[in-house]
Amino acid sequence: MGSINLERHRLARGRLARVRVALVCGLMALLVQAGARAGQDGVVNPFEGDAAARRAGAALYDTRCAECHGADAKGISGPDLTALWEVGTSDARVFETIRLGRPGSIMPSSSAPDDEIWAVVAYLKGISTVLPVEFVTGDADRGREIFGSMCVRCHRVNGRGGHLGPDLSRVTRTRSRVRLTQAIREPSASVAVGYRTVTLTLRDGRQIRGVKKREDVFSLQLVDTDERLQGYLRADLASVRDVAESLMPVFGSDRLSDGDLDDLLRFLASASEADAAP
Ligand code: HEC
Numbered sequence: 001m002g003s004i005n006l007e008r009h010r011l012a013r014g015r016l017a018r019v020r021v022a023l024v025c026g027l028m029a030l031l032v033q034a035g036a037r038a039g040q041d042g043v044v045n046p047f048e049g050d051a052a053a054r055r056a057g058a059a060l061y062d063t064r065c066a067e068c069h070g071a072d073a074k075g076i077s078g079p080d081l082t083a084l085w086e087v088g089t090s091d092a093r094v095f096e097t098i099r100l101g102r103p104g105s106i107m108p109s110s111s112a113p114d115d116e117i118w119a120v121v122a123y124l125k126g127i128s129t130v131l132p133v134e135f136v137t138g139d140a141d142r143g144r145e146i147f148g149s150m151c152v153r154c155h156r157v158n159g160r161g162g163h164l165g166p167d168l169s170r171v172t173r174t175r176s177r178v179r180l181t182q183a184i185r186e187p188s189a190s191v192a193v194g195y196r197t198v199t200l201t202l203r204d205g206r207q208i209r210g211v212k213k214r215e216d217v218f219s220l221q222l223v224d225t226d227e228r229l230q231g232y233l234r235a236d237l238a239s240v241r242d243v244a245e246s247l248m249p250v251f252g253s254d255r256l257s258d259g260d261l262d263d264l265l266r267f268l269a270s271a272s273e274a275d276a277a278p
């Protein structure tokens with residue numbers, strides 16, 4: 001009697017275990033599907049750009065992930081997590097990896113609430129290099145050198161450089177690759193607002209060139225080619241001539257190869273990231 005009961009009990013337990021396995025598999029499949037859909041629909045992190053959530057995410061990261069991925073997320077036994085976005089992953093895909101883990105590796109799955117996972121994703125994205133795809137080619141270090149030798153005289157990046165041309169720290173965020181290539185290869189094709197060239201002739205015949213900053217009926221201000229901000233009264237000027245050409249030299253492929261240009265744009269794009277970091 002007792003043994004039969006036991007047998008039935010064992011059968012029931014087996015069935016229960018099978019049901020549980022089926023349930024878990026179903027759930028996993030649903031999660032995978034949801035993840036894939038999230039990837040396709042470009043689901044946005046509810047904490048995108050949220051500084052408080054990033055701080056919370058940092059604390060969660062330290063306790064749950066740092067032992068494998070490193071305190072700086074540059075990787076130990078687990079891979080570097082700071083270059084994921086740079087190579088084109090999405091927030092949703094990182095979320096899904098953290099949720100499901102990597103079966104067959106030591107990367108664990110997580111049963112944490114969605115909010116906590118999104119906070120970790122926000123933290124990781126905040127410390128990551130995130131380059132728009134169009135700027136991922138090229139070598140940023142070479143680009144920095146080229147910038148230092150050819151451009152820094154007239155342009156600032158992150159607080160360093162000259163003032164004759166516009167600050168380029170964030171230029172890859174507001175201009176496309178095509179537009180930037182044109183600005184460098186043929187500067188006069190379209191001159192940046194606030195940097196139009198002007199030539200002044202003083203009453204004594206001296207000529208001064210620069211970019212016009214401000215003018216009214218009585219006076220005019222410009223930054224001359226030695227980068228000095230100068231003000232003149234119109235009464236002291238023999239003539240004021242607006243010039244269509246840019247003061248920026250032309251960088252044709254003889255001076256700057258396509259490879260150099262690639263490196264330069266990559267440098268500007270990474271600088272724009274550094275600039276965005278707090
Ligand atoms: C016990 C070690 C360990 C822990 C803890 C761990 N990971 Fe991992 N993680 C790994 C390993 C190993 C891999 C690589 C797995 C593989 O072979 O694809 C990985 C992969 C990843 C990936 C995919 C990287 C890629 O290149 O696609 C992400 C994202 C990730 N982990 C995030 C996290 C986060 C966030 C946490 C904390 C919530 C965490 N991991 C905790 C070891 C770990």
Ligand code: HEC
Nearest residue numbers: 150151154164165166183187190191192195246247248249
């Ligand atoms: C002699 C000074 C000078 C040098 C050297 C110079 N530029 Fe310029 N640059 C300017 C001026 C002035 C402008 C604004 C007029 C214009 O748009 O052409 C400008 C504009 C630009 C713009 C357009 C910015 C915008 O907001 O549209 C880009 C991009 C640029 N420069 C990149 C470079 C790069 C890269 C180099 C080095 C290879 C460089 N410049 C070298 C003076 C210079």
